[in-house]
Amino acid sequence: MGNKFLIYLFALGFLTLSQAQKKKITLEEIWRGSFRTEYMDALRSMKNGEDYTILNYDRSSGTSSLDKYNYQTSEKLETIVASGGSVPYFSSYEFSGDESQIILATEIEPIFRHSRLGIYYVYDVATKNITKISDVKIQEPSLSPDGAKVAYVYDNNIYTLDIASKTTKQITSDGNKGTIINGITDWVYEEEFAFVRAFAWNSDGSKIAFLRFDETNVPHFSMDVFGENLYPFQYEFKYPKAGEENASVSLHMYDVASGNTSDVDLGDTYYIPRIKWKHNPNELSVQTINRHQNHLKMYTVDATNNAVSLLLEDTDAAYVDITDDLTFLDDDSFIWTSERDGYNHIYWYAKDGQLKNQVTKGPWDVTRYYGYDSKRKKIYYQSVENGSIKRDVYSISTNGKKKKRLSTKEGTNSAAFSADFSYFINTYSSATTPYEFSLHQAADGKLLKEIVNNSALLQKLAGYDMNPKEFSTIEINGNDLNMYIIKPSNFDPNKKYPLLMFQYSGPGSQRVSDRWLNGNDYWHQLLASEGYIIACVDGRGTGYKGRDFKKVTYMNLVKYETEDQIAAAKKLSELPFVDETRTGIWGWSYGGHMSTNCLLKGNDTFEMAIAVAPVTSWRFYDTIYTERFMRTPAENPSGYDDNSPFNYPELLKGKYLMVHGSGDDNVHVQNSMRMIEALVQANKDFDWAIYPDKNHGIYGGNTRLHLFSKMTKFVKENL
Numbered sequence: 122m123g124n125k126f127l128i129y130l131f132a133l134g135f136l137t138l139s140q141a142q143k144k145k146i147t148l149e150e151i152w153r154g155s156f157r158t159e160y161m162d163a164l165r166s167m168k169n170g171e172d173y174t175i176l177n178y179d180r181s182s183g184t185s186s187l188d189k190y191n192y193q194t195s196e197k198l199e200t201i202v203a204s205g206g207s208v209p210y211f212s213s214y215e216f217s218g219d220e221s222q223i224i225l226a227t228e229i230e231p232i233f234r235h236s237r238l239g240i241y242y243v244y245d246v247a248t249k250n251i252t253k254i255s256d257v258k259i260q261e262p263s264l265s266p267d268g269a270k271v272a273y274v275y276d277n278n279i280y281t282l283d284i285a286s287k288t289t290k291q292i293t294s295d296g297n298k299g300t301i302i303n304g305i306t307d308w309v310y311e312e313e314f315a316f317v318r319a320f321a322w323n324s325d326g327s328k329i330a331f332l333r334f335d336e337t338n339v340p341h342f343s344m345d346v347f348g349e350n351l352y353p354f355q356y357e358f359k360y361p362k363a364g365e366e367n368a369s370v371s372l373h374m375y376d377v378a379s380g381n382t383s384d385v386d387l388g389d390t391y392y393i394p395r396i397k398w399k400h401n402p403n404e405l406s407v408q409t410i411n412r413h414q415n416h417l418k419m420y421t422v423d424a425t426n427n428a429v430s431l432l433l434e435d436t437d438a439a440y441v442d443i444t445d446d447l448t449f450l451d452d453d454s455f456i457w458t459s460e461r462d463g464y465n466h467i468y469w470y471a472k473d474g475q476l477k478n479q480v481t482k483g484p485w486d487v488t489r490y491y492g493y494d495s496k497r498k499k500i501y502y503q504s505v506e507n508g509s510i511k512r513d514v515y516s517i518s519t520n521g522k523k524k525k526r527l528s529t530k531e532g533t534n535s536a537a538f539s540a541d542f543s544y545f546i547n548t549y550s551s552a553t554t555p556y557e558f559s560l561h562q563a564a565d566g567k568l569l570k571e572i573v574n575n576s577a578l579l580q581k582l583a584g585y586d587m588n589p590k591e592f593s594t595i596e597i598n599g600n601d602l603n604m605y606i607i608k609p610s611n612f613d614p615n616k617k618y619p620l621l622m623f624q625y626s627g628p629g630s631q632r633v634s635d636r637w638l639n640g641n642d643y644w645h646q647l648l649a650s651e652g653y654i655i656a657c658v659d660g661r662g663t664g665y666k667g668r669d670f671k672k673v674t675y676m677n678l679v680k681y682e683t684e685d686q687i688a689a690a691k692k693l694s695e696l697p698f699v700d701e702t703r704t705g706i707w708g709w710s711y712g713g714h715m716s717t718n719c720l721l722k723g724n725d726t727f728e729m730a731i732a733v734a735p736v737t738s739w740r741f742y743d744t745i746y747t748e749r750f751m752r753t754p755a756e757n758p759s760g761y762d763d764n765s766p767f768n769y770p771e772l773l774k775g776k777y778l779m780v781h782g783s784g785d786d787n788v789h790v791q792n793s794m795r796m797i798e799a800l801v802q803a804n805k806d807f808d809w810a811i812y813p814d815k816n817h818g819i820y821g822g823n824t825r826l827h828l829f830s831k832m833t834k835f836v837k838e839n840l
Contacts, residue, residue: 143586145650148833151643152826156582158556158575158637161546163213168220170541172198176214185211187223192544192560195572202244207251209242217268221246222284224254224262224271233308233786236260236317243271243284254282255289260305261318265326270377272304272320272329279304279320279331281377292329292375292382299341299359302334307368309361310334312787313745314394314443325402328424329375330385332393336368344784347813358786363740363747363761364754372396372407374424385427387420392745394443399453406432406449410441414749417441419474432474435459437668439675440749442629446490456480456500458490460668467502469519480521486665488512489535493519494542494563501527501542501563503535509665510592510603510634514547516563527566530554533636538563546572550637552590552605555579586610586650592635597688598681600661600670603633604689607645607655612698618654619703619840620693621645626682627711628750629664629671632657644829648836656693660685676757678739678750679718679764686715687723694726705729705840707832710788710817711736717779717796718764721772729776729839731832734785734817737792738765767799776839777807780828782815808835 150156163176167189177186186203190196202223204210211225222243229239238258244251254262254271259280262273272281277296282289293303304320311317320331342360347353361367370393372385387393387409395408405422407429419433435441437460446458446467453472458465465487467480480500481487489503491514499516507513507526514528514536528534532551539545542563549557555575561568590605609618623645625632638646645655661681662674674681686706694701704727708716713735720730739747739761740754754761762768777800781793790811800807810831812819819828 144584145586146643146647148644148647148826148829151640151647152829156578156638156643158578159573160556161548161558161573164537164546165216166538166540168540170539170543173537173539173546174201174214176212183210187211187214192539192546193569195560195570201246202249208244209240211242215262215264217264218266219268222264222268224264225251228258230258233311235311235315236305241273243282245284252282252284252287255280261320263318263320263322265322266324267326270326272322274304274320277302277305279329279375281329290380293331293333299357300335300337302336302368304331306332307334307336307339308358308786309367309743309745310370310392310394313743313749314392316395319396321396321398321405323398323402323405323424324400327377327402329377330396330398330405330422330424331373331375332396333371333373334368335371338366339368340365342789344786344789346784356784356786360786361744363742363744363751365744367391367412367744372422374405374422374427383427385422385429387429395445395447397447397449399449400451401453404453406447406455408443408447410443412744412748413752414440414745417443433457433470435461437461437672439672448490448493450493451495456490456493458487463668465668467500467517469500478520480517480519481524482521484667485509486667488665491536491538491545492542497542497564499523499542499563501536501538501545505665507531508635510631512634512636514545514566525565527561527563529566529568531635533634544569551635552592552637555637585646587646588612588649592633595658595689595692597658597660597685597692600685602658602660602685602689603631604656604658605633607649609652609654610650614698616698617700618652618698620654620656620690620699620705621648621836621840622686622690622693622704622706623655623657623712624660624686624706624708624715625710625712626660626663626679626686626708626715628662628674628678630711631659631664633659640825644833647833651837653836653840654699656689658686658689660689674750676751676760677764678747678760679714682715683718683722683764686719687726690719690723690726703728703840705731705836707731707733708735709733713779714766717766717777720775720777721766721769724772724774727775729836731778731780731835733780733828733832734782734788734819735779735792735796736788737767737796738762740765741789741792741795767796770796770799770803770805773800773803773805773807776835777805778832778835779807779809780812780819780831781810782812782817782819784814785817787817 166173184204187201189198209227213226215224225242227240241254241262260274279292295301296303336359339359343355343357345353375382390409391412392410397406403424407420410417417435421432448456457468469477485506487504491501512533517524535548536545558573560570592605594601595604706716706719713732716730717732720727781790
């Protein structure tokens with residue numbers, strides 16, 4: 122017994138020593154890329170199904186190359202094009218349908234979340250000739266299927282370039298900043314429907330369908346840009362806040378041969394969130410949705426005469442999500458996803474819109490639709506049927522039979538399939554394994570080859586003080602909520618530790634998932650090494666647990682989510698190793714709204730909160746997002762005001778830090794300014810910081826480092 126005790130003491134001493142010898146993560150390392158993972162950037166399958174392309178960068182030399190690899194061997198076959206000589210450094214690429222031409226993006230300048238300006242070139246694969254599309258910065262260039270022409274947008278108008286003759290033709294002429302936009306989306310469509318290019322070539326390049334936005338009556342928004350000059354200036358754009366007027370959107374058809382543009386009458390359409398051509402070059406699918414976003418219609422437009430016919434409808438008592446899960450098969454029957462049975466599943470419809478089969482069924486959500494293999498009659502998808510915090514890749518026949526799980530590792534799996542669905546490259550990670558890329562047979566998921574892993578990063582992190590996420594569920598308000606906890610280094614269950622909770626909580630989101638770490642996770646590791654318990658709970662309204670769990674927050678954003686976080690904090694405080702007098706919470710954006718609300722409405726539970734770029738009233742946020750979940754302020758005033766924290770600043774008792782970027786085009790700094798004024802008038806003590814000209818991401822140069830240094834100091838001083 123004595124020997125065993127000595128061995129135990131020796132082992133305990135060794136563990137303590139080894140823990141003490143490990144380095145602590147630093148903020149400088151997190152935000153200067155020391156833990157960056159290796160990826161396979163911009164991977165695209167070639168049409169032959171045997172090869173794929175990857176965009177490779179050499180950071181040391183500042184060069185880029187587009188390289189072709191073979192699926193089976195993973196060996197590089199050739200460099201298709203590389204920067205140097207007449208080819209400038211490029212940061213993205215897009216093939217024409219026949220792969221004869223490639224658009225190369227250079228000198229990219231971001232506008233909003235997805236939109237970019239840039240100088241673009243067309244590279245001819247056979248001749249190696251390079252053609253500059255325009256001498257000025259343009260948006261969204263797109264090659265015709267045969268690679269002969271490229272369409273693009275400049276100053277809100279659509280143009281085409283004939284590559285052989287180098288002649289440019291202007292298709293629209295009424296585009297004007299602040300009034301008319303042709304071929305690209307306005308701010309709110311870009312942010313909430315997640316697309317910028319609002320035009321599309323048909324399958325034979327004879328037509329271009331495009332959207333036109335008239336935002337004349339959309340309220341004007343401006344924000345000061347402080348810059349580095351003597352005088353600041355105002356950046357102005359149209360931003361429709363909840364209940365205000367949106368742009369009037371219309372659909373138009375351009376005939377390439379005649380040069381004529383015609384209008385398509387879609388009736389009293391409010392939003393047009395998607396257009397997509399079928400295989401038939403004369404048939405365009407158009408999705409429309411009403412202002413409440415609970416009644417989606419998909420139409421077929423006959424491009425020969427612009428006749429419109431209804432193809433499909435999808436309704437919901439709350440709202441219908443807009444996705445890209447639409448694929449037209451060779452005969453123009455189509456695959457579609459819907460939550461109509463309570464979970465997101467795959468449906469197969471005939472060409473005329475009649476339902477042929479509900480392909481997937483069960484109490485779980487399909488999370489990605491990958492495509493249809495016409496040769497083997499298989500559909501490929503990703504789902505959470507192996508657990509809501511995990512992702513797996515599956516195949517299934519169109520009749521709903523012969524389902525097969527193709528991924529094997531527990532965690533998060535996603536797939537990039539070859540054009541003919543012979544192979545897929547699986548991207549895998551978990552909370553303990555950084556990204557791994559491997560080649561598999563699509564037929565059975567058999568592993569063919571490991572391609573890229575991040576073993577070097579894993580080896581590097583072995584020398585750091587890292588603490589695992591412990592996944593579990595917690596029963597709160599009648600629901601089993603997903604949760605993880607990170608315990609401090611050298612955790613002692615007999616000690617009391619402060620608790621810092623992290624969440625986002627927005628509709629359909631997920632923060633508790635078995636996947637590799639991001640910047641916030643590394644920061645949480647730093648805090649755990651300093652003696653803090655980190656907890657994250659996905660409450661009601663978050664995603665991947667079915668329609669009802671997600672949509673229970675309809676008309677009352679933040680109410681139930683706040684109740685869940687407060688209840689979770691109280692329950693966690695009952696644990697013997699949690700100091701119930703030192704409970705904090707933090708979040709960004711929606712999560713900032715949440716952390717603010719929790720500190721005020723849970724002022725007997727939380728002693729500290731940090732809110733970064735918070736919403737403080739949904740009246741200040743945009744139409745599409747807010748009205749999807751809340752309807753308009755006129756229809757639902759209490760839903761907007763009962764959970765807006767600047768309406769009850771007197772509830773503040775704990776320590777509060779609020780941070781915002783003055784150049785936030787998404788969640789305007791107005792949100793924080795109104796909260797600040799309310800707290801000042803309530804004579805409440807709090808801390809706040811404004812980052813000049815920084816947008817919703819609050820980054821650039823040393824900005825993130827400074828922000829997280831401030832947050833770390835605030836946590837250490839107040840929790």
